[in-house]
Amino acid sequence: MAPVEGQYLDNIDPSTGETYGRIPRSQQSDVNLAVSAAKDAFPAWSSLSIQERSLWLMKISDAIHDKLDVLALAESKDNGKPLKLATAVDIPRARDNFKFYATAILHDSYDVHDMGSSGFNYTLRQPIGVAGCISPWNLPLYLFSWKIAPALAAGNTVVAKPSEVTPATAYLLCEILDEIHFPKGVLNIVHGLGSEVGAAIVAHEDTNIISFTGGTQTGKAISSVAAPMFKKISLELGGKNANVIFDDCDFEDAVNTSVRSAFANQGQICLCGSRIYIQQGIYDKFKTAFLERVAGLTIADPLLEESRMGAIVSRDHMNKVLSYIELAKEEGGKLLIGGQQVKLEGRCANGYFIAPTVFENLSSTCRTNQEEIFGPVVTLTPFETEKEALELANSTPYGLAATIWTSDLKTAHRMAGQLHAGIIWVNCWLLRDLRTPFGGMKQSGVGREGGFEALRFFTEPKNICIKI
Ligand code: NAD
Numbered sequence: 001m002a003p004v005e006g007q008y009l010d011n012i013d014p015s016t017g018e019t020y021g022r023i024p025r026s027q028q029s030d031v032n033l034a035v036s037a038a039k040d041a042f043p044a045w046s047s048l049s050i051q052e053r054s055l056w057l058m059k060i061s062d063a064i065h066d067k068l069d070v071l072a073l074a075e076s077k078d079n080g081k082p083l084k085l086a087t088a089v090d091i092p093r094a095r096d097n098f099k100f101y102a103t104a105i106l107h108d109s110y111d112v113h114d115m116g117s118s119g120f121n122y123t124l125r126q127p128i129g130v131a132g133c134i135s136p137w138n139l140p141l142y143l144f145s146w147k148i149a150p151a152l153a154a155g156n157t158v159v160a161k162p163s164e165v166t167p168a169t170a171y172l173l174c175e176i177l178d179e180i181h182f183p184k185g186v187l188n189i190v191h192g193l194g195s196e197v198g199a200a201i202v203a204h205e206d207t208n209i210i211s212f213t214g215g216t217q218t219g220k221a222i223s224s225v226a227a228p229m230f231k232k233i234s235l236e237l238g239g240k241n242a243n244v245i246f247d248d249c250d251f252e253d254a255v256n257t258s259v260r261s262a263f264a265n266q267g268q269i270c271l272c273g274s275r276i277y278i279q280q281g282i283y284d285k286f287k288t289a290f291l292e293r294v295a296g297l298t299i300a301d302p303l304l305e306e307s308r309m310g311a312i313v314s315r316d317h318m319n320k321v322l323s324y325i326e327l328a329k330e331e332g333g334k335l336l337i338g339g340q341q342v343k344l345e346g347r348c349a350n351g352y353f354i355a356p357t358v359f360e361n362l363s364s365t366c367r368t369n370q371e372e373i374f375g376p377v378v379t380l381t382p383f384e385t386e387k388e389a390l391e392l393a394n395s396t397p398y399g400l401a402a403t404i405w406t407s408d409l410k411t412a413h414r415m416a417g418q419l420h421a422g423i424i425w426v427n428c429w430l431l432r433d434l435r436t437p438f439g440g441m442k443q444s445g446v447g448r449e450g451g452f453e454a455l456r457f458f459t460e461p462k463n464i465c466i467k468i
Contacts, residue, residue, distance in 0.1 A: 004029040009164060009193070014080035014311040014318075015302050017350035023167045026192035031159065031200040034188035038130040038157035039206055041185030046127045046155040050105050056182065057102035057153055063176040064095040064141075071169050073303075075140060078168040080311030080352065081265050082302045090142045093432075094169075097145040100434040101153035101455075108455060119467040125459035127155030128232065132207035134198050134222075136214040137163035137313050138268045138374075144170055147211045148187060150454035159188045159207060161198050163214075165314055167191050194218065202226050209458065212236070213270075216372070216398075216443045223446075234447035234457050236270070236439055238372040239400030242393035243273035243429075244415060246386075247281035249405035250427065255286060259293045261403065261429040263356045266312055267376040270444075271401045271423065271430060274378045275369055277392050283382040287360070290380070291337050294356050301348045311351045312375060318352040321375030325357055328368040328377070333359035338376070364395045372398065386411060394420045400440035403429050422448070 003024035011021040024030070045053075064071065071094075072086040081090070113121040133147035144162055151158050162170035170189050177187060190197050194214075202210055202225050210226050212219060213236040226233050243261060245254050261273040278286045302310035312318040318341065325339050338357030343349065360380045362368050369379055383389045393402055401423040404415045416424045422440040425431060438450035447457060 003027065003192070004033070011078070011167060012314065013077050014313055014315075015077070015348050015351040017315070017352065020077070021168070023164065023171070023191045026190045026197050028196070028200045030190055030192070031197055031204060034159045034190050035130055035201075035204050035206050037185035038159050038188050041183060042127075042129055042157045045152075045157050045183060045186045048155075053153060053155065054102045054106055057098050057149060059180045060173075060176060060182070061095050061098035061102060063180055064091065064098065067172070067176065068092070068095070071141065071172055074168040074172055075166075076302045076310070078166045079137060079140060080302055080313055082307040082310045084305065084307065085265060085310075090139055091169075094141040094145040096434065097142070097149045101149040104150075104452065104455065105153045108452065117468060119465060121463050121465045124462045124464065125154075125456070126462055128458065128460050129156060129208040130206055131156040131158050131458060132201040132204070132210045133158055133160040134194075134201065134210070134212045134214065135160075135162055137165040138265060138270070140166040141169035141173065143213050144173070146449055146454075147213070150449075151209075151211065151458045152187060154455050154458035156209070156458055157186050157188075159190060159201055161190050161192070161194075161201055164191065164193050198222075199225070203229075205229070208232065210234070211449070211457070219445065232457065234439075234449065235445045236447075236449060237400075237443060237445040238374070238398060239270045239272075239440060239444050240275065240370065240372050240396045240398040241271060241273045241401045241403075241421070242419075243276045243403045244389045244393055244405065245276065245278045245282070245286065246389075246404075246406040246408070246411060247279040248407045248411075249282075250407065251282065251285070251289070253427065254405040255289045255293060257403075257429050259290060259297070262378040263294070263297060263309060263376050264430075266309055266354070267356075267378070268313060268374055269430075270374075273401075273403055273429065274373060275393070275396075276378055276380050277383050277389050278380060279389070280382050280384050283380075287336070287380055291358060294337055294358060297356055299342050299344070299353055299355060301344065301346075309353070309356060309376065311348070311353050313352075315352055317375070318354060321354055321373060321377060324368065324371075324373045324375070324377055328359045328362060328379075331362055331366040331368055333368060333379070334361040335359055336380070364392050370396050386415065390415065390418055394418075397443040398440065399442035400444035401425070
């Protein structure tokens with residue numbers, strides 16, 4: 001549907017710097033229409049049987065599967081990420097999110113609390129109404145579906161906003177909804193700016209529940225509007241994740257996975273490890289091997305098979321990342337590799353590419369090590385003891401994820417128990433089980449997504465007490 005006020009925004013391919021499309025610059029009036037459609041659709045959608053809702057979500061999942069190549073290409077073009085990554089990770093995971101929640105609701109159950117001869121309680125979990133789902137640009141369809149799927153599965157209707165920076169796959173999802181004749185009004189996707197459409201969704205009196213993924217500052221702004229309205233809110237925010245690497249780790253695995261966790265998606269994954277702490281005994285060896293692998297990362301046109309580092313998502317974001325590289329130098333950081341914009345030849349000559357960048361010699365308290373850069377910039381820091389590693393890892397206001405590399409289970413358990421992060425990976429990174437809770441503590445967020453946690457979030461528990 002065209003935006004009510006007829007305004008549009010340019011959509012830019014970050015690998016070429018060229019505008020290749022337009023998206024609606026929707027406004028409050030469009031959000032009002034979407035919320036009203038969602039409200040009207042709620043009674044019918046929430047009264048469908050679980051099996052019927054499950055079938056609808058499976059249809060979406062199957063359609064994503066059938067269009068995997070088209071969606072992956074669109075994601076790569078829109079975001080700048082290597083096509084290979086979008087094909088192997090983003091789109092399959094979006095498909096699997098719908099499939100997971102289509103089947104999860106078939107196996108969900110309610111609590112019963114038995115009071116013996118006096119009676120018993122059972123707890124219903126009922127859909128809430130219209131859910132507002134707002135997502136960022138780094139894993140566009142993947143994170144969009146991570147909200148939409150459980151919201152719909154739980155019986156809510158949805159008004160969703162993708163990032164204005166990467167709207168393409170959300171648009172293609174609308175085409176899929178039309179093709180499978182998905183019931184009108186159940187899932188309404190509104191494009192536009194965060195300060196206009198996003199803010200209007202959050203402030204609308206009929207969006208009873210808000211699920212947001214994005215930056216910490218935006219999360220604060222959303223909370224300040226939604227909390228006084230007593231909306232249910234889930235916030236998945238920024239991160240500044242630590243990789244803690246002990247002397248006794250599986251060296252090759254630790255190096256290779258740290259390179260991946262530092263630079264996958266150009267370092268633009270909230271779970272990327274950007275502070276790498278290495279125990280003194282292997283620091284030099286690790287640094288040498290790490291830099292060798294980083295030097296081997298191919299920065300290239302995201303559409304090429306060999307591309308391992310694609311484009312940064314936008315010119316603004318590229319400039320922000322470059323400014324952090326300058327800051328790291330000003331703070332006394334020793335640049336070990338990278339540190340500059342990369343100019344490619346041919347089709348991508350005007351694209352937004354940055355070389356993978358590694359610094360050492362920076363204190364844990366400096367801004368480079370405290371603030372989320374969200375790009376291909378990491379720091380290496382040595383530590384002596386487990387206690388020191390823990391203090392360093394816990395020294396930021398964020399608490400999203402951490403990795404621990406050791407062959408000693410006791411060290412792993414001790415560290416895992418004390419790290420301030422919602423997701424801890426031991427000897428791995430990004431190993432995903434859809435049933436587990438996902439989210440961060442401190443300034444990385446409030447609430448958890450994933451598994452049955454998300455179904456709990458998108459429902460209202462109602463206890464019914466029966467006297468015998
Ligand atoms: P952002 O906060 O700028 O935008 C996220 C979304 O919110 C976009 O759709 C945007 O249009 C919208 N928005 C902006 N202002 C708004 C407002 N006032 N009201 C409502 N909506 C508004 O974030 P971004 O730059 O798109 O994404 C990068 C950030 O997302 C990073 O900080 C990253 O760590 C975080 N992130 C977190 C997770 C997680 O699971 N914790 C996952 C991915 C990304």
